[in-house]
Amino acid sequence: MKCRVCGKPANINLRSYKTALCEEDFIAFLEKRVSATIGKYRLIDEADRPIVAVSGGKDSLSLWYMMNKLGYVSDGIYIDLGIEGYSERSLEKVRQMADTLRRRVYVFHVRNALQKGIDGVARVIRRPTCSACGTIKRYIMNRVCIDKGYTVLATGHNLDDEASALFGNVLYWKREYLWKKNVVLEGRGEHLVKKIKPFFLCSEREIAAYAIMKGIDYIYEECPYSEGAKTLVYKEMLNRIEESSPGTKIMFVKGYLKMLKEKGDEKEDGRESRYCLRCGYPTFSDKCSFCWLLDKFGTEYDVEFDQYN
Numbered sequence: 001m002k003c004r005v006c007g008k009p010a011n012i013n014l015r016s017y018k019t020a021l022c023e024e025d026f027i028a029f030l031e032k033r034v035s036a037t038i039g040k041y042r043l044i045d046e047a048d049r050p051i052v053a054v055s056g057g058k059d060s061l062s063l064w065y066m067m068n069k070l071g072y073v074s075d076g077i078y079i080d081l082g083i084e085g086y087s088e089r090s091l092e093k094v095r096q097m098a099d100t101l102r103r104r105v106y107v108f109h110v111r112n113a114l115q116k117g118i119d120g121v122a123r124v125i126r127r128p129t130c131s132a133c134g135t136i137k138r139y140i141m142n143r144v145c146i147d148k149g150y151t152v153l154a155t156g157h158n159l160d161d162e163a164s165a166l167f168g169n170v171l172y173w174k175r176e177y178l179w180k181k182n183v184v185l186e187g188r189g190e191h192l193v194k195k196i197k198p199f200f201l202c203s204e205r206e207i208a209a210y211a212i213m214k215g216i217d218y219i220y221e222e223c224p225y226s227e228g229a230k231t232l233v234y235k236e237m238l239n240r241i242e243e244s245s246p247g248t249k250i251m252f253v254k255g256y257l258k259m260l261k262e263k264g265d266e267k268e269d270g271r272e273s274r275y276c277l278r279c280g281y282p283t284f285s286d287k288c289s290f291c292w293l294l295d296k297f298g299t300e301y302d303v304e305f306d307q308y309n
C-alpha cells in the first residue's frame with residue numbers, strides 16, 4: 001500500500017476515508033482535521049485562554065500536545081482520584097508532558113479534599129464510583145477555569161466515545177441526554193465555562209496512531225473502574241459494524257450533529273436553572289451536587305489546586 005499523498009510506503013490504512021497515508025502525511029491529515037473542527041465549530045477565539053483536562057491517557061495527552069502545536073497555547077488540569085498506583089502513574093505521564101510542552105498543570109487531589117480515594121467517597125455517598133467521579137470532575141474542571149481565569153475547557157473525547165454514548169442514548173431512548181452531546185457546549189455567565197471537544201470527529205484508532213507516531217508517552221492501563229462499563233460493549237459493537245461497513249461511525253455522529261443543528265436550541269428540560277447558594281455553580285436545586293457531597297462529608301473545605309510548572 002502506498003501513501004496517497006507522496007507515494008511512499010503507507011503506515012496507516014484509513015478505510016473510512018478510503019485512503020492510506022505515510023506517517024508524515026497522516027500527522028498532517030489529522031492535525032488539519034482538528035484545526036478544521038476548531039474553526040468550523042468556533043471552538044476557540046483569539047482572546048480565549050484554553051485549558052485541557054488531562055488524565056494521562058492517549059486522547060487527552062495527544063490533545064494537549066496537538067493544541068499547543070497548532071498554536072492554541074494551553075495549560076492542563078489533572079484530577080488525582082486517589083486510586084492506588086494508577087493515579088500516581090497517570091500523574092507521572094501528565095508531568096512529563098507538562099515538561100515537554102513547558103506548560104503548567106493544576107492538580108486537584110481528591111484525597112486531600114475528602115481524606116479518601118474515589119471509591120471511598122462513592123461508598124460514603126452511596127453512589128457508583130463513576131457517578132461520584134463524574135460529579136467531582138465536572139465541578140473541579142469548571143472551578144479551575146473560573147478560579148484561574150481560563151475561558152475554554154477542552155476534553156479529549158473522541159469519535160468512539162461520542163458514537164458509543166450516542167448509541168446507548170438511542171438504544172434506551174434517553175431523551176434527557178440525547179440532545180446534550182455536542183462539539184461545543186457554551187458557558188453561562190461567570191460561573192459556567194465553555195466546553196469543547198476538538199477530537200469529536202477523530203477515531204480512537206487515529207488518535208492512538210498519532211500518539212505512537214509522535215512518541216507521546218501515555219498510560220496504557222485503563223481506570224480500574226471502567227471495566228464492565230456498558231460503553232465498552234457499545235464500542236466493541238460499533239467496531240464490528242465499522243469493520244464490515246467502514247465509515248459508519250463518522251456518518252452516525254455527523255448525522256447526529258446535523259439533526260442537532262436543524263433542531264436548534266429547543267429546551268427539552270423544562271427545569272429552571274439556578275445557582276448554588278454555597279458556591280454559585282449552576283444547579284437545578286439550592287445546592288450543586290459537589291456542595292451536596294461536601295455536606296455528606298460534613299466539611300467546609302474550599303477547593304485548592306497544586307501547581308506543577
Ligand code: Q46
Pocket residue numbers: 118129130131133134223224225226227
Ligand atoms: S468515571 Fe469511572 Fe472514568 Fe472516573 S472512576 Fe474511572 S472509569 S475515571 S472516565
Ligand code: ZN
Pocket residue numbers: 276277278279280281287288289290291292
Ligand atoms: Zn456548590
